Amino acid sequence: MKEASSLSSYLGLTQEDLGLILNLSRRHISNYESGSRSIPTASLELLSAIVSYVHTPEATLNSPALAKQKELKLKALNDMLEDNDFQQDGLQRKLTRAEAKCESKLKALLTVEFMAQREESQDKTNQAVLRSINSKTEKSLKVNGWIYIFSTQLKLHWLQQQKAQLQAEILTLKRNLKK
Numbered sequence: 001m002k003e004a005s006s007l008s009s010y011l012g013l014t015q016e017d018l019g020l021i022l023n024l025s026r027r028h029i030s031n032y033e034s035g036s037r038s039i040p041t042a043s044l045e046l047l048s049a050i051v052s053y054v055h056t057p058e059a060t061l062n063s064p065a066l067a068k069q070k071e072l073k074l075k076a077l078n079d080m081l082e083d084n085d086f087q088q089d090g091l092q093r094k095l096t097r098a099e100a101k102c103e104s105k106l107k108a109l110l111t112v113e114f115m116a117q118r119e120e121s122q123d124k125t126n127q128a129v130l131r132s133i134n135s136k137t138e139k140s141l142k143v144n145g146w147i148y149i150f151s152t153q154l155k156l157h158w159l160q161q162q163k164a165q166l167q168a169e170i171l172t173l174k175r176n177l178k179k
Contacts, residue, residue, distance in 0.1 A: 007033055007047075011054065022046055067177070074173050081166045088159045095152045101144050108137045 008018040008029060015029040022029070022043040031037035039047065053059050060066055112134045116127070 011050065021050075070173060070177055074170065074177070077166055077170050077173065081163065081170065084159055084163045084166060088156060088163070091152055091156045091159065095149065095156060098144050098149050098152060102141065102146065102149060105137050105141050105145070109134065109141075112137070 008015045011018065013021070014026075015033070016026040018024075019026045019029045022039070024039070024043055028037065028039075032039050038044075112130050116130050120126070
């Protein structure tokens with residue numbers, strides 16, 4: 001009887017647990033699942049009743065254990081949604097600061113460019129200062145520039161997508177709980 005090879009796992013039980021329910025040893029269940037032994041009639045009738053019950057819609061609709069699991073899942077999803085909101089808020093603040101800093105550094109580059117074109121800035125001291133400012137500004141832009149901003153925007157977009165999925169799952173679960 002090879003088709004019964006995963007009966008215990010189908011029922012979500014270990015062979016030992018199924019054996020306890022059917023009043024058989026774990027070895028007996030193992031032999032039954034491997035097809036080398038049959039189950040006594042009384043145990044087979046009980047097993048048939050269990051499998052039939054698991055297949056009925058009433059079992060899943062009226063089960064207090066499943067309702068509790070759905071409630072736990074709903075709580076976990078709501079916790080994830082709250083965490084998602086927290087992460088989005090933090091990323092949005094970082095993004096706003098990074099955009100402002102980037103804009104400021106771009107203005108600094110324009111200022112250096114403007115000063116470099118002026119005649120009074122042509123002496124070596126002013127040129128060295130301008131090169132130093134330009135170098136510091138470009139280094140800052142490499143760290144907190146457009147690449148960082150784009151990366152942060154991607155993370156924010158991903159979190160927004162995750163939030164939509166969480167909200168949809170919560171809505172579906174709430175509908176199922178009402179049934």
